[in-house]
Amino acid sequence: MCQKQKILPYLFFIILFGSLIIIPVGQSCKDIIITPDATAGEYSLLLKVRDPSRPGLQVLCRVPQGTQYTYRYPWTGKAWDFLVTHTYIGVATKGDTLPNIVKAGMVLTDAGLAFGDADTLSKWINPTKNAWDDFDWIRYACQTADNEDEAVSLLTTEAVDQLHATGVSENLFVVGPQKAMVIEADAIHHTTTEVTDVLVMSNYAKNLWQTQQIRSLPLAKSFDAQKETMVRQGSVVHLGSVCGIKILTITSSTITAQVFPVFVFKNSEQKKEVMISLGNRATVGPFSVTLSEVNGNIARISICMVDYAWEQALRNQIQPQIGNITIQDMIGWSRLHTDDLDGLRPMCEDQNTYEAVMIFKIPNEHATLLSSGWFAANHACSSIYVPVHICDADFYDPYETGDAAALSLALLQRYGHGNITFLCQNIENVFYVENEINEALAHLMIHADVNISSFLTELDVGMQEQAFLTEQLWLSAPNLSRGSLQDIWMQNYSFTQQNIQKTISELTRNPGSDTMISLLEKISQSISDSIEKKHMMQSLFFIKSSAVHYNE
Structure with a gap:
């Protein structure tokens, strides 16, 4: 009787608000944090795949220290003047950059701080037309925070406790040279958790699960709720809450499961009735269901939230590399598709027209100068990742205008998902080798009190240009299977130059x-310019090529 009394109010709540339960499919971001204990060196990593809520071509932007702009107070709409005290670079939708209000979805600052986010769709929001969005929230912190603690305070104590500023709820990610944090917050609540090795997260609450009475709590008692049980035809299985799954049929090798109650999920785009084969997992509405055994008219299943299953599948990909994780590993994980994750949500999503990725690297030493990012302008599997550093004064124009994103999108439309990834990896491997040398030289320059901005800017812009020209080459080539085009980028700049001439x-x-010849000549010239710049700096410091493991 007591149990029924507890359930009935929830059932009434579901009936009243059932039409509001929407299980998001896509159009939300995916983030991975890796701290130094799990990386291959003394640095932290933050990956964000951006499925932009403001659709359009994704671009790089730079906001210099000293920028002044006027925005609004989040309730009254009264004008509020801001001064940017930390230069930052970010990824935004074309048009959401200076001279307009910057709406960057992921950001790196010259305080050595990286920021990312993922929407969680709570109803605890500022309901006024003056409420801030997630980009305003990030900008409020990143433009002035000197360290991780200040960033957390700006995002929580000020933006939530004092201002109740936001018309959205978010998972916010802050990574710096000292520590990495994940914040779950809305306009009323917030929690902060330090990340000690690996964190994978997307658009769902964990610590704030209990506060989401409409979206989360009717589905399960907690984010990580799990159950393994025997079922018969007609059985209903819950995760400690009102909603769940109902078993419609059981055969010798399958079951058919349906969300329960069905009417609650009428606005969901996910499948509401699914046949599951023995030994397999399937998504049933917001739930992940695995069929492990069938014995006559009885079956053994396990059930959890599909977001929890996704997180575990991605962690399984990451686990073997813990302690030795690099930028290249993160790039690989950003390209995972549904088949790589047991039918769960991909990192690289084909249903989104626009998608961009940034992977930030925050070194423990010289984070204010050598923090960097690797940017994929559209879907990761059809984009060449290019490096940027926080000290860069400029980017190659197509990455600021949206032309680079449009080119990557054209490649995706021509070749499809995953079909040119190996070509992207070839050039990225060369860039990775060359960038390691560039950063080694930059370290020497820093210790010699030499400004590194123009040096790294020129070399980063060179790689961005080479990537863009190479993608143009792939798009113009009548037959990419021709070996000479596939094998141009190899090992380092020297080998690549030889292949280009051949x-x-x-x-x-x-x-x-x-x-194609014209494009190859332009790539060759850009590489030559980069080699010359590097040799000039090596000569300046009397460094032989072998001292930095580089042989031109």
Whole structure:
């Protein structure tokens, strides 16, 4: 009787608000934090896949220290003047950059801090038209925070406790040289947790699960609720709350499961009735269900929230590399598709037209100068990642105008998901080698009290140009399977230059190759400029090539 009295109010709540329960599919972000204990060196990593809530081509932007702008108080709408005290670079939708109000979805600052977020769709929000969005929330902290603790205070004590500023709820991620934090917050509540090794998270609450009475609590008693049980036809299985799944049929090798009660999920885009084969997992509404055994008219199943299953599947990908995780590992994980994650939500989503990725690297030493990011302008599996550093004064124009994102999108539309990833990896491997050398030289310059901004800017812009020209080459090529085009980028700049000259020689014998030859010549010239810049700096410090493991 007592149990029924506890359930009835929840049931009434579901009936009243059932039409509001929407299980999001896509259009939300995915984040991974890796701290130094889990990386291959003395640095932290933050990956964010951005499925933008403000659709459009994704661009790099830079907001310099000293920028002044006027925004609004989040309740009254009264004008509020701001001064940017920390230069930051970010990823935003085209048009959401200076001179407009900057709406960056992921940010790196010259305090050595990286920021990311993922919406959680709580109803605890500022309901006024003057409420801040998630980009305003991040900007409020990143533009002035000197360290991780200040960033957390700005995002929570000030933005939540004092201002109740936001018209959204978020998981907010802050990574610096000293520590990494995940904040769950809305306009009323917030919790902060320090990350000690690996954190994977997307658009769901964990600590604030109990506060989301409409979206989360009717589904399960907690984010990580799990149950393994025997079921018969007609059995209903709950995760400590009102909603759950109902078993419709059991055969010798399958079950058919349906969300329960069905009417609650009428606005959900996910499948509400699913057949599951023995030994397999399937998504049933917001639940993940695995069929492990069938014995006559009885079956053994396990059930959890699908977001929890997704998180565990991604952690299983990461686990073998813990203690040795690099940028290249993070790039690989950003390209995981549904088949790589047991049918669960992919990191690289084909249903989103626009998607961008940034992977921030925060070194323990010289974070204010050498913190960096690797940027994929659109879907990771059809984009070449390019490096940027917080000290960079400029980017290659197509990455600021949206042309780079449009080119990556065109490649995706032509070649499909995953079909040119190996080509992207070839050039990224070269960039990774060259960037390690660039940063080694930058370290020497810092210790010699030499400004590194122009040096790294020129070399980063060079790689951005080379990536853009290479993607143009792939798009213009009539047959990418031709070996000479596949094997251009190898090992380092020197080997790549040799391959380019060989390919140009081959193409001159083929009519109609003028466009490809022109692009290859431009790539070659850009590489030559980068090599010359590097040699000049090596000579300045009397460094032999072998001292930095580089042989031109």
